[in-house]
Amino acid sequence: MKANVSITTVSFIINGKAKEKSISSAVIKKVEKIIRESGYMPNQIARSLRTGHSNIIALIVEDISNSFFSTIARLIEDKAYQHGYKIIYSSTENKVERAQELINLFKSRRVDAYIVAPIKGLEEEIQQLINENKPVILFDRNLPELNTNYVGVNHFAASYQATETFIKKGRSRIALVNTDIDVQQIQERSEGYKKALTDHGIEVEKDMILRVPFNQSEADTIKQLKQLLKTKQVDSILFATNYLALSGLKALKQLDMKIGSEVDVIAYDGHEAFELHTPGISTVQQPLEEIADNIIRMILGKLTKKGVATTQQMIIPAKLVIRC
Amino acid sequence: MKANVSITTVSFIINGKAKEKSISSAVIKKVEKIIRESGYMPNQIARSLRTGHSNIIALIVEDISNSFFSTIARLIEDKAYQHGYKIIYSSTENKVERAQELINLFKSRRVDAYIVAPIKGLEEEIQQLINENKPVILFDRNLPELNTNYVGVNHFAASYQATETFIKKGRSRIALVNTDIDVQQIQERSEGYKKALTDHGIEVEKDMILRVPFNQSEADTIKQLKQLLKTKQVDSILFATNYLALSGLKALKQLDMKIGSEVDVIAYDGHEAFELHTPGISTVQQPLEEIADNIIRMILGKLTKKGVATTQQMIIPAKLVIRC
DNA sequence: CTAACTAACTAAAACGTTTTAGTTTCGCTT
DNA sequence: AAGCGAAACTAAAACGTTTTAGTTAGTTAG
Numbered sequence: 054m055k056a057n058v059s060i061t062t063v064s065f066i067i068n069g070k071a072k073e074k075s076i077s078s079a080v081i082k083k084v085e086k087i088i089r090e091s092g093y094m095p096n097q098i099a100r101s102l103r104t105g106h107s108n109i110i111a112l113i114v115e116d117i118s119n120s121f122f123s124t125i126a127r128l129i130e131d132k133a134y135q136h137g138y139k140i141i142y143s144s145t146e147n148k149v150e151r152a153q154e155l156i157n158l159f160k161s162r163r164v165d166a167y168i169v170a171p172i173k174g175l176e177e178e179i180q181q182l183i184n185e186n187k188p189v190i191l192f193d194r195n196l197p198e199l200n201t202n203y204v205g206v207n208h209f210a211a212s213y214q215a216t217e218t219f220i221k222k223g224r225s226r227i228a229l230v231n232t233d234i235d236v237q238q239i240q241e242r243s244e245g246y247k248k249a250l251t252d253h254g255i256e257v258e259k260d261m262i263l264r265v266p267f268n269q270s271e272a273d274t275i276k277q278l279k280q281l282l283k284t285k286q287v288d289s290i291l292f293a294t295n296y297l298a299l300s301g302l303k304a305l306k307q308l309d310m311k312i313g314s315e316v317d318v319i320a321y322d323g324h325e326a327f328e329l330h331t332p333g334i335s336t337v338q339q340p341l342e343e344i345a346d347n348i349i350r351m352i353l354g355k356l357t358k359k360g361v362a363t364t365q366q367m368i369i370p371a372k373l374v375i376r377c
Numbered sequence: 378m379k380a381n382v383s384i385t386t387v388s389f390i391i392n393g394k395a396k397e398k399s400i401s402s403a404v405i406k407k408v409e410k411i412i413r414e415s416g417y418m419p420n421q422i423a424r425s426l427r428t429g430h431s432n433i434i435a436l437i438v439e440d441i442s443n444s445f446f447s448t449i450a451r452l453i454e455d456k457a458y459q460h461g462y463k464i465i466y467s468s469t470e471n472k473v474e475r476a477q478e479l480i481n482l483f484k485s486r487r488v489d490a491y492i493v494a495p496i497k498g499l500e501e502e503i504q505q506l507i508n509e510n511k512p513v514i515l516f517d518r519n520l521p522e523l524n525t526n527y528v529g530v531n532h533f534a535a536s537y538q539a540t541e542t543f544i545k546k547g548r549s550r551i552a553l554v555n556t557d558i559d560v561q562q563i564q565e566r567s568e569g570y571k572k573a574l575t576d577h578g579i580e581v582e583k584d585m586i587l588r589v590p591f592n593q594s595e596a597d598t599i600k601q602l603k604q605l606l607k608t609k610q611v612d613s614i615l616f617a618t619n620y621l622a623l624s625g626l627k628a629l630k631q632l633d634m635k636i637g638s639e640v641d642v643i644a645y646d647g648h649e650a651f652e653l654h655t656p657g658i659s660t661v662q663q664p665l666e667e668i669a670d671n672i673i674r675m676i677l678g679k680l681t682k683k684g685v686a687t688t689q690q691m692i693i694p695a696k697l698v699i700r701c
Numbered sequence: 702c703t704a705a706c707t708a709a710c711t712a713a714a715a716c717g718t719t720t721t722a723g724t725t726t727c728g729c730t731t
Numbered sequence: 732a733a734g735c736g737a738a739a740c741t742a743a744a745a746c747g748t749t750t751t752a753g754t755t756a757g758t759t760a761g
Contacts, residue, residue: 059741064719075738097485098426099717102746107422118447127442127468139482141465144451158463161421299649306653325623326650329630383711388749399708423747426716 058084067095101163110352111159112142113152113169114193121295121322121339122170125192128345129168136353138165147234147267149174156182166352171196173235188355190348194236195366202355204347204367208238211337211371212245215291215319218335218373220253224289224317227255228281230301231293233264242293242321261285271300278304282316289317295324295336302330319373333376343369382408391419425487434676435483436466437476437493438517445619445646445663446494449516452669453492460677462489471558471591473498480506490676495520497559512679514672518560519690526679528671528691532562535661535695536569539615539643542659542697544577548613548641551579552605554625555617557588566617566645585609595624602628606640613641619648619660626654643697657700667693 058080065074066084087093101107110133114122130140141164145152149172156178159167166188171179176196182189183201192204212229219227229246232239247257263281265274278301281287292298298320302312310316312332319335320327327334347367382404389398390408411417425431434457438446454464465488469476473496480502483491490512495503500520506513507525516528536553543551553570556563571581587605589598602625605611616622622644626636634640636656643659644651651658671691 060718061720061741061743062739065740068719075740077739080739094481094485096426096487096717097482098422098431098487099746100719102420102422102426102717102748103719105746117441118444118451120442123442123447141467143465157418158421161418163420163422299653302653306655324650325648326653329623329626329650329654331630331655384748385711385713385750386709389710392749399710401709404709420747423716424749426718426747427749429716 063088105163106165107163108138109162109164110138110140110166110168111155111164112140113145113155113167113171114142115145115147115170115172117142117144119296120324121341124341125345125348128342129349132345132349133352138356145172147172153178160185166190166356168192168348168352170194171236188352190351190355192344192348194238197237200364202351202364202366204344204351205238205369206339206344206371207368208241208371209245209248211321211373212242212291212293213249214245214373215337216246216249217253218319218375219289219291219317220249220255222289222317225255226261226286226288228261228263228285228287228290229293230263230265230278230281230290230297232297233266239293246291258285261287265297265300271303274300275304275307279308282308282310287316290319292318292320295320295322295327297321298334299324299326302326302334327376335376336374338372338374340369340372387412429487430489431487432462433486433488434462434464434490434492435479435488436464437479437491437495438466438468439471439494439496441466441468443620444648445665448665449669449672452666453673456669456673457676462680469496471496477502484509490514490680492516492672492676494518495560512676514675514679516668516672518562521561524688526675526688526690528668528675529562529693530663530668530695531692532565532695533569533572535645535697536566536615536617537573538569538697539661540570540573541577542643542699543613543615543641544573544579546613546641549579550585550610550612552585552587552609552611552614553617554587554589554602554605554614554621556621557590563617570615582609585611589621589624595627598624599628599631603632606632606634611640614643616642616644619644619646619651621645622658623648623650626650626658651700659700660698662696662698664693664696 062076062080063084065071065076066081067088071081097107112126112129114126117123117126126140126142133140143155145155152172152175156167160182167182168190169179170193171191172194173196176199179189179196179199179201190202190204195203195205216227227250229243231243243262250257263277265277274297282304290301292301298318301318305312305316305318312318312334319337321337322339323336327336347369351365386400386404387408389395389400390405391412395405421431436450436453438450441447441450450464450466457464467479469479476496476499480491484506491506492514493499493503494517495515496518497520500523503513503520503523503525514526514528519527519529540551551574553567555567567586574581587601589601598621606628614625616625622642625642629636629640629642636642636658643661645661646663647660651660671693675689
């Protein structure tokens with residue numbers, strides 16, 4: 054084990070400071086050999102304790118099993134890995150206490166940076182992170198009172214455009230199915246929808262806008278949707294998230310309403326089921342690679358040049374994919 | 378900040394050893410108050426360094442965005458949380474080096490236990506973990522040469538039953554679409570299929586068994602599937618994983634082959650798309666809650682009573698859900 | 702009145718690194 | 732032959748806890 058060398062020397066060699074500290078190449082060789090043969094691995098915990106950083110970036114999202122988030126996670130992970138960072142991810146399920154617990158957990162483990170799809174009620178925790186000088190990037194949703202780095206999509210334009218597509222096809226009984234989570238980007242999806250209607254002289258009926266509680270069971274959501282469909286003579290529906298669209302498709306199936314003829318549908322984000330569905334389901338596609346690229350670029354920027362505390366906001370357009 | 382108390386005393390109070398160490402209740406109250414007001418949080422890294430454990434369990438799966446794994450992850454996470462453990466999960470994408478890196482990462486961070494859906498080639502690393510006396514539970518696939526704890530499903534029976542279902546419906550040109558990952562449970566799915574055929578006097582044609590490389594692009598998989606469908610007069614297909622079934626459904630759609638009439642289909646595991654599909658897709662359902670429950674029970678058992686090193690193997694039956 | 706015990710606390714070591722501030726030993730100048 | 736700088740190393744402090752082994756003061760038994 055011991056190579057009759059001081060532990061200081063070994064540390065220098067491991068951290069690539071051998072030259073700088075003028076260690077002879079004979080010793081370097083010897084130590085490296087011993088390390089290789091003994092399979093020695095530095096204790097990262099002791100390292101983190103001493104250095105104060107962990108080379109870990111936390112990714113906090115609503116639900117990692119949602120393909121929108123898991124795809125972005127994968128993309129971010131690959132890039133981060135190349136720069137020596139490891140991503141650890143977790144889901145909040147849009148529960149404030151859960152998110153707070155997670156942030157505390159990560160804080161107490163000295164995570165280096167945070168990528169968060171936030172929820173209302175998390176402002177204080179996030180501000181604390183910023184105060185502690187930890188890089189934080191919000192994405193998917195912003196907390197406007199916070200002045201942080203943000204990467205997101207122009208949801209207003211996207212849902213305006215989607216709604217307009219219905220109108221141009223001659224639809225006029227257009228419903229919007231949205232979540233009830235209280236966050237600017239979700240409201241923007243409503244605003245775009247409303248603006249498109251009024252711009253084309255269609256009255257906005259508030260009963261045509263469904264707000265579905267986030268943690269409601271799918272069975273209840275389907276009930277809610279069927280209620281809407283049966284009572285409101287809906288001829289087209291814009292779903293503000295992919296999982297709402299899934300419930301919606303199930304509701305339509307149960308009512309035996311034909312998509313394309315009786316009713317038109319546009320969903321937000323992708324899902325295997327949309328491609329497979331007959332007929333294909335049109336979707337508002339957020340540019341995942343572009344989002345991930347920008348997030349990782351921002352975060353690596355913050356991580357390397359620590360001093361400068363500029364904040365950047367980046368809004369990217371979405372793309373409408375018409376499938377049927 | 379300081380409450381004119383020694384840091385030892387504070388540590389005792391935080392760790393609930395106040396009584397045992399006979400600290401007066403006056404001091405306990407005072408310290409607790411100060412902790413509350415200052416928002417003090419113990420540094421977990423220092424803690425882990427000293428105690429040698431982290432209260433973290435690693436969950437290593439093939440792909441966390443696959444609903445089979447993400448559902449199990451969610452179930453395990455909830456249970457673990459209740460016992461003071463946090464789960465951190467990652468995906469191997471069935472790459473050995475990636476899995477090795479992950480295990481090393483977790484090792485160097487003193488993770489307390491491991492739940493792994495393993496791959497061939499990981500035997501050595503896992504044996505090392507066991508040697509270091511870390512609890513390890515394998516699930517979904519076993520590494521038979523290893524004598525570890527394992528929770529899994531009777532894949533032989535499941536695919537036997539699925540294949541038999543086709544036969545009873547009068548199908549005889551039955552194809553099996555499987556992955557090429559080299560692991561006992563995947564082979565069992567083939568064996569069950571073959572046994573069912575021979576038991577019913579149908580010859581096993583090796584061209585009717587497709588082995589799809591795990592990291593192949595979906596486009597290529599679809600090509601491969603269409604090739605099979607066009608040349609082999611297939612009248613029914615058993616897909617050994619959910620994502621293969623998705624590709625299969627796309628292939629069938631592109632060839633405009635009608636499910637239920639021209640061809641019957643059974644998929645492994647659930648997916649939103651199977652429920653939504655018209656007609657519904659029958660599936661072999663693994664009992665997710667039961668799997669998760671057993672995993673967590675085993676791991677908590679190992680974690681509490683450390684000494685005893687018994688290994689348990691648990692094989693659970695799957696359930697066939699006929700949907701069309 | 703002293704020895705023994707207990708209640709209430711604390712000093713200091715230990716965990717495994719990184720990093721600062723040295724210490725030796727040479728070889729070169731002058 | 733003294734002084735100096737560079738090369739090649741290392742001792743020890745520090746990170747923030749937990750835990751062992753005390754210490755001190757007060758109480759009780761004999």
